[in-house]
Structure formats: C-alpha cells, structure tokens
Amino acid sequence: MILGLGPLELVIILVVVLVIFGPKNLPKIGSALGKTVKNVREGMEEGKEDEKSEGPVESHDDAVEVIEDDDDADLPENASDDSVFCSKCGAKNDADAGFCSKCGAKLN
Secondary structure, three states, X not given: OEOOEOHHHHHHHHHHHHHHHXXXXXXXXXXXXXXXXXXXXXXXXXXXXXXXXXXXXXXXXXXXXXXXXXXXXXXXXXXXXXXXXXXXXXXXXXXOOOEOOOOOOEOO
C-alpha cells in the first residue's frame, strides 16, 4: 500500500490522469514532476548543510551600554550620516548603494 491506497485505487487514479491529460502529455508531466522532486530534494539537502556549517548559535543576554559619540573626528571626510551598514559583514556603505561593497550582499 502506497500512501494508504490499494492497487485498485492507484489504477483508477492513473486512468483518470490518462483521460484528463492524454497520452501525449504524460511524458512531459512526468518529466516536470521528476525535476520538481529533484529540486526539492537538493533544496532540503542544501538547508541541512547550511545548518551544519553554522554550528550552535549562542545567545548572550548581557546588557550592553551604548555610548554615543558626538565627535566625528575619527570619521573620514567622505563619510556621511546617511550610511547603511551591511547586515552580513557590517561594512559601511553609501545610503544609495543597493549591494554591499565588501561582501556583495543585498542591502535592505
């Protein structure tokens, strides 16, 4: 029994599919279904590899004191207040930039 279906139910389903799609389209449908299943499996395996490579995520609930510095003496002359920081690598980018200049990630 496949998915709780007996052989008679499977034959009836196959006959209905054959009547609906016709014998000419069945190879196309089978090919598309096979490619879809392959892509889903690859995506699931890729997700598992990503989880393994990240390792355990540590959570720190320590309070952090933020000290604001009004002195911009340490900033380069071409830096502006409209800068955007990359969420992946933390690099500073222009406000109108679409992608990070360091790692190439899309900026929000």
